[in-house]
Amino acid sequence: MLFLVIGLVVFICLRYRAKGDKSEGDQQTGNNLLEGLMIGIPAILLGWFFIKSVGTARAITPGSDPARKPDIVITGHQWWWEVEYPGSGAITANEVHLPVGIPILMEMRSGDVIHDWWVPELGNKTDLVPGNKNYLSVDIDKPGDYYGSCSEFCGAQHAWMRIHVVAESPGDFAAWLSANGKPALPPADSLSKEGAALFQIHTCANCHRIGGTAAIAGAGPDLTHVGSRRTILTGILPMNEAGLASWISHPQQIKPGARMPDFIFSKDSIAAIAHYLAQLK
Amino acid sequence: MEELVTIPEPDRPFPGLGVSSNQGLLQWISSVDHKMIGIMYLLVSLLFFLIGGLLALFMRVQLALPLNHFLGPEAYNQFFTMHGTTMIFFVAMPAVFGFSVYFVPLMIGANEMAFPRLNAFGLWLTFFGGLLLYFSFLAGGAPDAGWFNYAPLNEKNYSIGPGIDYYAMGLLISGIGSVVTSVNLIVTILNYRVKGMALHKLPLFVWMVLVNSFLLLAAFPSLNAALAMLLLDRQFNAHFFNTGSGGSALLWQHLFWIFGHPEVYILILPPFGILSEVFQVFSRKPIFGYPFVAASSVAIALLAFGVWAHHMFAVGLGNPVNTFFSASSMLIGIPTGVKVFNWLATMYGGKIRFSVSMLFAIAFLIEFTIGGLSGIAFSIVPIDWQLTDTYYVVAHIHYVFIGGTIFGLLSGLFYWFPKMTGKMLDERAGKWFFWLFVIGFNGTFLVQHALGMLGMPRRVYTYPALPAYGILNFISTAGAFLMGGSVLLLVFIIRRSLKRGREAGDDPWDAYTLEWAAASPPALKNFDTLPVVTGRRPFWDMKLAARKRPLPGDPINAATNPPHTKKTGDDYDAQ
Numbered sequence: 070m071l072f073l074v075i076g077l078v079v080f081i082c083l084r085y086r087a088k089g090d091k092s093e094g095d096q097q098t099g100n101n102l103l104e105g106l107m108i109g110i111p112a113i114l115l116g117w118f119f120i121k122s123v124g125t126a127r128a129i130t131p132g133s134d135p136a137r138k139p140d141i142v143i144t145g146h147q148w149w150w151e152v153e154y155p156g157s158g159a160i161t162a163n164e165v166h167l168p169v170g171i172p173i174l175m176e177m178r179s180g181d182v183i184h185d186w187w188v189p190e191l192g193n194k195t196d197l198v199p200g201n202k203n204y205l206s207v208d209i210d211k212p213g214d215y216y217g218s219c220s221e222f223c224g225a226q227h228a229w230m231r232i233h234v235v236a237e238s239p240g241d242f243a244a245w246l247s248a249n250g251k252p253a254l255p256p257a258d259s260l261s262k263e264g265a266a267l268f269q270i271h272t273c274a275n276c277h278r279i280g281g282t283a284a285i286a287g288a289g290p291d292l293t294h295v296g297s298r299r300t301i302l303t304g305i306l307p308m309n310e311a312g313l314a315s316w317i318s319h320p321q322q323i324k325p326g327a328r329m330p331d332f333i334f335s336k337d338s339i340a341a342i343a344h345y346l347a348q349l350k
Numbered sequence: 351m352e353e354l355v356t357i358p359e360p361d362r363p364f365p366g367l368g369v370s371s372n373q374g375l376l377q378w379i380s381s382v383d384h385k386m387i388g389i390m391y392l393l394v395s396l397l398f399f400l401i402g403g404l405l406a407l408f409m410r411v412q413l414a415l416p417l418n419h420f421l422g423p424e425a426y427n428q429f430f431t432m433h434g435t436t437m438i439f440f441v442a443m444p445a446v447f448g449f450s451v452y453f454v455p456l457m458i459g460a461n462e463m464a465f466p467r468l469n470a471f472g473l474w475l476t477f478f479g480g481l482l483l484y485f486s487f488l489a490g491g492a493p494d495a496g497w498f499n500y501a502p503l504n505e506k507n508y509s510i511g512p513g514i515d516y517y518a519m520g521l522l523i524s525g526i527g528s529v530v531t532s533v534n535l536i537v538t539i540l541n542y543r544v545k546g547m548a549l550h551k552l553p554l555f556v557w558m559v560l561v562n563s564f565l566l567l568a569a570f571p572s573l574n575a576a577l578a579m580l581l582l583d584r585q586f587n588a589h590f591f592n593t594g595s596g597g598s599a600l601l602w603q604h605l606f607w608i609f610g611h612p613e614v615y616i617l618i619l620p621p622f623g624i625l626s627e628v629f630q631v632f633s634r635k636p637i638f639g640y641p642f643v644a645a646s647s648v649a650i651a652l653l654a655f656g657v658w659a660h661h662m663f664a665v666g667l668g669n670p671v672n673t674f675f676s677a678s679s680m681l682i683g684i685p686t687g688v689k690v691f692n693w694l695a696t697m698y699g700g701k702i703r704f705s706v707s708m709l710f711a712i713a714f715l716i717e718f719t720i721g722g723l724s725g726i727a728f729s730i731v732p733i734d735w736q737l738t739d740t741y742y743v744v745a746h747i748h749y750v751f752i753g754g755t756i757f758g759l760l761s762g763l764f765y766w767f768p769k770m771t772g773k774m775l776d777e778r779a780g781k782w783f784f785w786l787f788v789i790g791f792n793g794t795f796l797v798q799h800a801l802g803m804l805g806m807p808r809r810v811y812t813y814p815a816l817p818a819y820g821i822l823n824f825i826s827t828a829g830a831f832l833m834g835g836s837v838l839l840l841v842f843i844i845r846r847s848l849k850r851g852r853e854a855g856d857d858p859w860d861a862y863t864l865e866w867a868a869a870s871p872p873a874l875k876n877f878d879t880l881p882v883v884t885g886r887r888p889f890w891d892m893k894l895a896a897r898k899r900p901l902p903g904d905p906i907n908a909a910t911n912p913p914h915t916k917k918t919g920d921d922y923d924a925q
Contacts, residue, residue, distance in 0.1 A: 074719045077694050078712060087634070087701040094635040094700030104642050107691040108684055115680040115726070122730040123673055129732060130669055147508075182503040183599055185664060185739060189805040193735030196665040198600065199502060199593035203666035216816075220739040220807040221664075222496050224503055225423045228810035304814060325422055 129193060131174055131206040139176035139204065141167070145184030145197035145219070147328065148226035149290050149303060159249040160278070162290030164298045165234045166249075168242035169209045177203040182224060188217030188234055196221060209236045225326025231303040252281025253293045253349050264345025267338050276329075279349070289329065296349040302327075313343035354879045355459075355545045382466035385872060387473050388452025389770060392763075394477050395445035400837070401484075402436035405429045407834050410794075414827040416815035426811035427494040428513065432483075434497030435517065438617070439524055440480040442751065445759050446620045447472070447531050450559045453766065454535060456865035456872065457553045459544025459880045459888075464537040472531035479524025486516035493517035496809060498610060499580075501591030501602035506584050515584055518577040525574050532563035539563075544864070546883035553863045553886075554643055558623030561647045565654060566616050573609035576602060600665060607658035615654045617751065619647055621758025622689060625711050628761050629693045631861045632708035633700030636887060639692040646685035653682040663734045672731045679729035686722055690715060705859070706780035710761035713788055717753025721746060724799065739809075742802025748795045760787075767844075768858045772870045773851030779843045786836035793829025797822045862887035 085094070131137075143165070144151040152161045167173055177186055179197040186205065187194040195205040209215075219230035237245065256265040265282075268274060274284035280293035295301070298308045302324055306312035317339050320329040334342070378386060409429050412421040421429065451469055455462060463469045486492045491511035495503045504514050539552070539560045552560070580602070582588035589597040630637050637643060659667060659675040693715060702708065724746040728734045737743060767775035801822050806813060813819055857866045867889045868876045885891050 071716075071719055071723055074690065074694070075716055078715050081694065081697045082702060082704075082712060085633070085697060085700050085702050087703045092634070092701060094633055094702075096636060097638065097699060098636050099639040099642070100695075103695065104639050104688070104692075107642075107688050111684050111687045115683060118726070118730055119677055119680055122676060122732055123669075125732040126669055126672060126676075129735075182508055183500055183665075187739075187805075187807070189736065193732065194664040194738060198665055200599065201666060217805065218807050218810075222427075222500070222503070222739075222809040224495075224508060225427060227427075227807075228423065228812050231814070326424065 148230040157250040160291045175205045185221035187220040261345040264341035391448030398440040405433040410827040410830040428492040460542035472527040475527025483520030532566040535563040554626035555623035558619045562619040565651045569612035576605035612654040624762035635700040638695035646688045649685040707764035714757040721749030740802035741798040745798035768854030790833030862890040
């Protein structure tokens, strides 16, 4: 259609350019047959688009079986993803593990404003609307890493609300799930013991949960197995002691506007906390 | 010559606070003359266009490189919100109104708008609404939730600063201005036409303005209501959109898009009207399929109210609802296509003169078709589920708003500038501007289609260095600077043409409609007498009649009449 219009424009411009004379063009004012074609042909084309699109939309939306329970519940927060696997006890954040070859039903919720789940290679966009639940069905063919992002503007750090989906074989996934369903590992060495203590007595525990400890808050990402993730902050920093330490020491420079405030910790305390969190595999 | 009709008007100069013409600025501010108000609308539009464009350049600098640190998220989010809000409400709307209030009375053979004071009121509401919006920068931060300002991000608990309050107040005030102006236009068009100009003989620009004014009148109440509810929420702790206390986030989206989608057509119909005039004059042919071009506007206006939820396919309304809105959105492509094909048919068999005005009209055909077809993609629900809220939609809206609205307005500017000022807008420099603007525009936005398909979401202040993201964004930024430079060139051309432009004469384009029967620029009183209108090209008919039976000193033939001979007010001049 575009090429038709461009072709006609170019053709008419070349064919009918005024060659200096002052005469008028032909004075035709209309042709009903031509008008009929202008309406009819696009109408037929659009009708065909419409029929195809309805079929596709029906095929990729989850059925409405009320007995089907979601396999995974995703809750959008400013600016991270809470990921819960009902029945397994596993809660994680931002890095979403999914099995391949099995149809998965995802439930989408929001904890604050509207967010939107979009991993281009894994199907359609789905809004996470506060007060509503939306459902998305996903069926992944190949294991691997899939990346996406929040696609509905959700405030200051909308840009850093990215998604990392790790698709694994059912066996790998089951192993991951059972490991992540367990409580956090106890601190192994003296430095991480110090970090664990700092975590509990300072403000960290007011917002973050670490399964199996006294920290049970849900305002920030779950840290029970944070050490097993590959990145933090949906991909801004790598998951290691240096990344964690730099985040804890000046969060508002790394992700301005994020809900985590700048704390005043000594360098040693930061190192201890980062060391503790990094070993929470 | 045919029967002559005297054009009625008040018998003394329009009330203007007793200011005389040598008082410059004060005379403009106190004016109720539709032509001065039209020019002031266009100047308001130009002012905000420069500001909004500057904001866009800042954003493009930030996005030129991955992980750039030129603007922080706070500034970036305020800038893109202000850019969108400015361009839609304070650039496109005033420009559309400027051409409407200037040329509707002239084209229907009237001497004024029906309500001159209301006309001035509308202008000043628009202007001060815009100033109030920009005052937010000084008052603690501009609005930062996007031009469509979704709930609950627009509520106090997520947007603490006063920006959104200024957004709501500014748009409410300018929205009231828009409503009174459209009432004024409707009454003027329905009551002030010269004898013989039945509705089926209206110039197409006036047709589109008429349809558009009804559209606006029906659409704005929804926005104004939503803004009032938002203010209640923010200032008095009401619960309309606050999900934390039982409000509905989706209610805002429904109310906003019931306004918002018709708004898109509000901004495109008058440019369609401009183009319908331009294609005729520069193809030296009457419009092809007048009834279809006119009726398709009505079809667009009616369908416009049944498509709003296509902005909401991803929010989970369910397949039955999505299917309905998908069908209605596709339907609207048909009357739009009818227009494009009729303009092509108007050019076919003509003697095309490539003035800058016509160049913009021809470029419009291609750019707007790209925008229209990428729009069809969004009416197909599964495609929408991939592409909505990505850079693809950014490209789409800019192809529609720039490739459609702005190209149409620029075509109108080059077409009507001689009438408004008596000087030609430099055609040679104008062609330079045309090519720079077209190349800059396509350079900026064509690549954004690809970015969207690669998965880059819109409204991000930065992005990771993913493959192709960097280079495509850099091209886009380069195009934006070319476009910005070309706009500066336009401002320069306008200035130079005003000072040293070639004298235009009353009818430089050998045009068809009545505004060219007035002097250039028109005197305070547009017309003394006009013949009864018998066809769709009344001025053309006048010229034909004069050519057949030349009557020396024929009082109504502006082509043979020295301009500026009629002055009515004691100390009043149109310019």
